[in-house]
Amino acid sequence: MAPVVLMLARMLPSVVEACEARFDLLRLWEADDPAALLRERGGDVVGVATNGQLPVDDALLDQLPKLQIVAHFGVGYDSVDTEATRARGVVVTNTPDVLDAEVADTALALLLMTVRELGAAERWLRAGRWAAEGPYRLTPRTVSGRRLGILGLGRIGLEIAKRAEPFGLAIAYHNRNQRDDVPYAYHPSLLDLAAAVDTLMIVVPGGAATHHIVDAAVLAALGPDGIVINIGRGSVVDTDALITALQDGTIAAAGLDVYEDEPRVPQELVDIETAVLLPHVGSASVATRRAMGQLVVDNLISWFERGRAVTPVP
Ligand code: NAP
């Protein structure tokens, strides 16, 4: 009998097809009555595939008593209550490594767009203002020589650092633990890092430990030439404090790919010209998303055929 796998929300067609070929796939998002589906089949479910849209928490887990594995599409798995899965002996997997280059490329693009005002310059052209009013303004800031502080020098953070070096950026970082394999200056406190740099690149995971750690004090420490780039998770930044800091000149600009309440973005942020706003596209190329999807499938297959996951989270 094929293992019963519950898919919580629509995933890539390649993932759905591969799961259908190997498993008895329950599509929660297509169910007329999802609660009834869980009531009737929840007892059979041994695997969950999720893209993070819906939480995997006690309320769901209580309905899946035989669950063995949660395969998460995405490296950040903050939608999964890992205390609850651990308590039940459920393995959680994510999709690390295969997206590092894509996300780091996007982070660098966001940094360049923000410092050199490339989005605003493009809007200037499209509005016909180049022809009507003349060239877009000279940007007050340039990339070369900026001091980049990376909050979260992990897999993606390191790829960002490697890309930033040839742009002439001085690099420092803050993690909970100092790395012994990098030449970059380590700051044991985030506030100290913010005071030492003018550009803060956020690449830490979401969750309780990082919730709003980039707050008004950190933004003030960054200073009036300060730039915040967030490619990690929206919950890391106190959005109200960020909006205020951008409005009153506490910092100069921000480039964001992630938000606290996606896909909703506060109108105040949308109205700020010095904010470059991307709709969570860090890993969003066909090739990278396909590789992430394949890893979801590989984790499920490996678990049910060999009893071990390919990329379990710690
Ligand atoms: P990773 O390799 O686990 O790196 C995370 C880094 O953050 C580690 O260096 C870790 O170091 C540090 N860290 C974790 N908790 C911290 C805390 N409380 N305070 C300070 N530093 C902390 O993860 P990754 O693969 O690079 O991915 C990072 C995150 O990027 C993901 O979790 C996800 O949220 C986000 N992401 C976003 C996109 C996008 O599309 N925008 C795509 C992929 C990933 P220590 O353990 O030493 O603290």
Ligand code: 8YV
């Ligand atoms: C995905 C991400 O867009 O991997 C992550 O943590 O944020 C992105 O790659 C997202 O997880 C897809 O649901």
